[in-house]
Amino acid sequence: MKSATTVLIVDDEPVIQSLLEKILSREGYKTFVAGDGATALKMLESQPVSLVLSDIKMPGMSGFDLLKEIKSRYPRIGVIIMTAYGDTFTVKDALLLGADEYITKPFKSYEVSLVVERAYWRIMSASAKVES
Secondary structure, eight states, X not given: OGGGOEEEEEOSOHHHHHHHHHHHHHTTOEEEEESSXXXXXXXXXXXXXXXXXXXXXXXXXXXHHHHHHHHHHOTTSEEEEEESOOOHHHHHXXXXXXXXXXXXXXXXHHHHHHHHHHHHHHHHHHHHHHHO
């Protein structure tokens, strides 16, 4: 089922984009990459995406603004927020805005895998409830 799950990675750092692509591809997920929030929103209009993994601090549209847009336009898409500023207020704000999960930078590859796996199953569970 993971091979049918598409993850959109949104980060302005090419090194982070590449690392996340490698981790998630190895886990069996299909990935797309966007360097900013505006590009991510354009991609969501044309690409079927199950999960978005987004940094908070980006030029232009922040990850918080992207999260709000995704949840208002595409409520069934799961959103995972990444932050280098893992203070409790940032995490709490992201969760209150509708983030499904969060991860703090720097992260280990197994941490990314676990967080995406949790979000994946949460989305699958929510979809099953809606369909029944």
